[in-house]
Amino acid sequence: MDRRASPADIATSSVYLDGIPHEGFTAIRETEGLVWHPYGPIGDGNGERNGFWAVARHADVREVSRNPEVFSSAVGHTNLWDLEADALEARRSLIDSDAPDHTRLRRVVSRAFTPRNTRNWEGMAREIAAELVDAFVAGGGGDWVAQVAAPLPIRVILAILGVPLEDADYLVELTNHLVEGTGDGPSLPDDAYGNTTPTRLLPFNSPASHALFEYAERMRQLRLADPGADLVSGLLEAEADGERLSANEYRNFFQLLVFAGNETTRTAMVHGALAFAEHPEQWAELCHDPSLITRAVDEVIRWATPVLHMRRTASCDTELAGTSIAAGDKVVMWYAAANRDPTVFEDPFRFDVTRVENPHFAFGGGGPHFCLGAFLARMEIQVLLEEMVARNVVLQPRSAPVHLASNFVHGVASLDLGVAS
Amino acid sequence: MNDLVQLTVDEDRCIGVGQCELLEPEVFCLSDEDTISRVVDGAVLDRARALAVVEGCPNMAISVKA
Ligand code: HEM
Ligand code: SF4
Numbered sequence: 088m089d090r091r092a093s094p095a096d097i098a099t100s101s102v103y104l105d106g107i108p109h110e111g112f113t114a115i116r117e118t119e120g121l122v123w124h125p126y127g128p129i130g131d132g133n134g135e136r137n138g139f140w141a142v143a144r145h146a147d148v149r150e151v152s153r154n155p156e157v158f159s160s161a162v163g164h165t166n167l168w169d170l171e172a173d174a175l176e177a178r179r180s181l182i183d184s185d186a187p188d189h190t191r192l193r194r195v196v197s198r199a200f201t202p203r204n205t206r207n208w209e210g211m212a213r214e215i216a217a218e219l220v221d222a223f224v225a226g227g228g229g230d231w232v233a234q235v236a237a238p239l240p241i242r243v244i245l246a247i248l249g250v251p252l253e254d255a256d257y258l259v260e261l262t263n264h265l266v267e268g269t270g271d272g273p274s275l276p277d278d279a280y281g282n283t284t285p286t287r288l289l290p291f292n293s294p295a296s297h298a299l300f301e302y303a304e305r306m307r308q309l310r311l312a313d314p315g316a317d318l319v320s321g322l323l324e325a326e327a328d329g330e331r332l333s334a335n336e337y338r339n340f341f342q343l344l345v346f347a348g349n350e351t352t353r354t355a356m357v358h359g360a361l362a363f364a365e366h367p368e369q370w371a372e373l374c375h376d377p378s379l380i381t382r383a384v385d386e387v388i389r390w391a392t393p394v395l396h397m398r399r400t401a402s403c404d405t406e407l408a409g410t411s412i413a414a415g416d417k418v419v420m421w422y423a424a425a426n427r428d429p430t431v432f433e434d435p436f437r438f439d440v441t442r443v444e445n446p447h448f449a450f451g452g453g454g455p456h457f458c459l460g461a462f463l464a465r466m467e468i469q470v471l472l473e474e475m476v477a478r479n480v481v482l483q484p485r486s487a488p489v490h491l492a493s494n495f496v497h498g499v500a501s502l503d504l505g506v507a508s
Numbered sequence: 509m510n511d512l513v514q515l516t517v518d519e520d521r522c523i524g525v526g527q528c529e530l531l532e533p534e535v536f537c538l539s540d541e542d543t544i545s546r547v548v549d550g551a552v553l554d555r556a557r558a559l560a561v562v563e564g565c566p567n568m569a570i571s572v573k574a
Contacts, residue, residue, distance in 0.1 A: 153568060190523065197524035198543040455523055457566035462526070
């Protein structure tokens, strides 16, 4: 079968060292139908066979997201690479299951993350944000990632989970290793953290997942013996349709939360801070009219698009954008491209905190997997910006951000920012 | 003309995101028990707002009652 070849490389992780390849995405968006993108080593021909359909237009991402019967999360999985059946089963969690398993799991965990519940955590998050911003200002600026954007979300999610604060640095370290697992770069030795499980069975192929599982198990024992008001206790008690989370479901979900609730929100806070530093008029506008806050938060999230893509796998022969897709084909939704689609966003490459129409897909294009933490992430970003507005903190760029070589998370390793006095 | 409509939630589709309750707290109530959104008895909305909340549900669980 003849497949239209992708006009640009958007899959090689090192491409992202220069930031999102927006020109490439624009070329793909403007190509009629869908394009087929190679993945993996190209020379031996496998790259062509292991490739994927690149979905870049907003309307098409929406279509894929909202048809989970056709575009499955459980057949194959939701990252670009393929897994063997046993690895897939061992790793299975919320994000790579389909109904009815997904529906059951999601209901067990979603009660904690409704807007109403999220509000209960706002005071805690605000205190943490205020403390970190004060320290950053007192130090005259520095690495925004290490000093504010990384510690804030991890401290919030750990507080929600009921994990002791002194373990925060250790968990940040583990999740950093998980992100490395999505890049091409060297990662940990297979036996790091005393791991003995073959890494292909572990989330992100990373021995750090083993360490996270061990940590999760320790928390489980602790809370089973001595339940509290925290989320881990809640999860252990929660039932859906008379069933509890199995030990395996619990630890996979624990690891998913620590990862998903952390790296993503951090990334939004990094790109947000950089955008405000580079567009001081936008910051002035927000400070002048704090009622813009909710729009500003969503614009920061659109601008950052922390999760660059999610994958689905066609469960049957189908068609999208006039292109035939065969059962078993990988279909990859590039949120990074959908969030710059000019047919949906006016002047998409402008950072604009007053944007009214902003139906971005940074939390997914809808459908059952829509980000569980969307309200939590928005709340965290909002309290951070509010605490900065309250202190009249004006950030200034000092040097270019150091991007991660990842085609999955729009990550930044470090970002040096100054504070105007 | 004030065109008021009633909404329903498909309990098999609802994943308990709570977008509906956020948009229209008077109309939707998420049950703490089973995390399924329910429409408050007798609640109505004008058509434009109803369509916005139908569109706002990420899992297409809400529809306008015929
Ligand atoms: C700005 C920050 C965040 C971004 C950009 C983000 C993005 C995403 C995306 C794109 C998905 C997949 C959606 C899909 O496949 O349709 C997702 C799913 C998920 N997110 Fe987030 N996320 C963020 C913050 C959080 C937080 C704070 C949590 C912690 C509770 C979280 C937990 C999850 C979970 C558990 C899933 C899987 C849901 C499922 O499969 O049913 N996320 N997120
Ligand atoms: S927005 Fe949709 S999925 Fe979410 S709680 Fe309301 S009805 Fe359920």
